Amino acid sequence: MRTKSSEYKKRNIKIWNEVAPRYHKRWATASKGPFQSTKKLVSSLEIRKGDYVLDVASGTGVVTKLLKQKVGKTGYVIGADTSTSAIKIAKKWNEKSQNLLFVNADAENFSFKEKFDAITCQYALFFFPNSQKALKNMKNSLKKDGKLGISVHGHPDRVPYFDCIFEAVTQFIPNYVPPGTPDFDRFGTKKQLKDEIKKVGFSKIEVNDYDFPYSPGTFEQYWKNYLRYIAKPVKEKLDKLEKSQRKELKDMVRENTKPYTKRDGTIKFPWEVLILTAKY
Numbered sequence: 001m002r003t004k005s006s007e008y009k010k011r012n013i014k015i016w017n018e019v020a021p022r023y024h025k026r027w028a029t030a031s032k033g034p035f036q037s038t039k040k041l042v043s044s045l046e047i048r049k050g051d052y053v054l055d056v057a058s059g060t061g062v063v064t065k066l067l068k069q070k071v072g073k074t075g076y077v078i079g080a081d082t083s084t085s086a087i088k089i090a091k092k093w094n095e096k097s098q099n100l101l102f103v104n105a106d107a108e109n110f111s112f113k114e115k116f117d118a119i120t121c122q123y124a125l126f127f128f129p130n131s132q133k134a135l136k137n138m139k140n141s142l143k144k145d146g147k148l149g150i151s152v153h154g155h156p157d158r159v160p161y162f163d164c165i166f167e168a169v170t171q172f173i174p175n176y177v178p179p180g181t182p183d184f185d186r187f188g189t190k191k192q193l194k195d196e197i198k199k200v201g202f203s204k205i206e207v208n209d210y211d212f213p214y215s216p217g218t219f220e221q222y223w224k225n226y227l228r229y230i231a232k233p234v235k236e237k238l239d240k241l242e243k244s245q246r247k248e249l250k251d252m253v254r255e256n257t258k259p260y261t262k263r264d265g266t267i268k269f270p271w272e273v274l275i276l277t278a279k280y
């Protein structure tokens with residue numbers, strides 16, 4: 001029998017296979033807004049030349065690429081993700097190298113014969129339905145003095161880029177998020193994130209919060225880009241709305257963005273990011 005979690009995973013893989021090229025172009029390569037975290041995450045782990053590092057849910061390889069520079073020729077980096085199209089992009093974007101490997105692997109089920117000096121996981125922990133299993137897996141793959149580095153988005157109130165739309169959309173489309181989807185906000189506070197990591201037995205856990213403001217341009221640009229970059233199944237739900245409902249929805253979103261709209265008409269959103277470091 002297929003479980004809800006395996007159905008969610010299938011759906012999620014399909015979504016990431018579809019959106020990976022757009023995600024890469026719009027976010028991963030832009031180093032803007034929340035993607036300022038890539039440097040912070042890697043620097044907080046003090047990666048040294050020669051280190052072995054695993055990047056879990058590596059996506060199109062933005063963290064992996066920086067890790068590879070840090071470990072140099074004597075180190076080794078593995079990027080693991082469930083999306084084959086993200087991996088394809090990551091491979092193309094990164095120079096081919098003997099000590100860089102991208103593999104198709106689930107965070108909850110991978111196993112490598114080597115142990116790592118550090119493991120990173122950027123913007124993905126909340127996607128794992130059994131995040132405890134994934135974290136145990138990470139702990140088992142670390143050396144005894146190994147380090148873990150995790151970044152997640154902060155509480156929805158402090159990430160209005162998502163919330164301005166989400167809050168409105170869910171009033172029009174109650175099943176916007178399909179049943180069986182894990183709660184993406186469940187690690188949005190320092191305490192929630194810390195508690196989750198503590199349960200697995202990591203030590204020296206530290207969580208820092210950052211604000212990486214992001215400007216999506218004017219409201220019209222924000223709305224247009226949202227529609228352009230979302231995944232197909234979500235877009236299909238929006239397209240099913242009546243014309244009048246779409247207008248009402250758009251007006252509601254516009255209203256939500258007002259507190260962040262400057263006099264010149266551009267929006268500037270705050271964007272909270274939590275970066276956690278811990279030791280084995």
Ligand SMILES: C[S@@+](CC[C@H](N)C(=O)[O-])C[C@H]1O[C@@H](n2cnc3c(N)ncnc32)[C@H](O)[C@@H]1O
Nearest residue numbers: 016057058059081082083106107122123124127
């Ligand atoms: C928001 S992207 C982050 C990618 C990358 N870490 C970055 O910073 O750009 C989330 C990634 O998590 C991956 N993902 C989701 N569930 C996964 C799982 N169970 N195991 C491995 N990767 C997963 C997706 O395929 C996607 O590439």
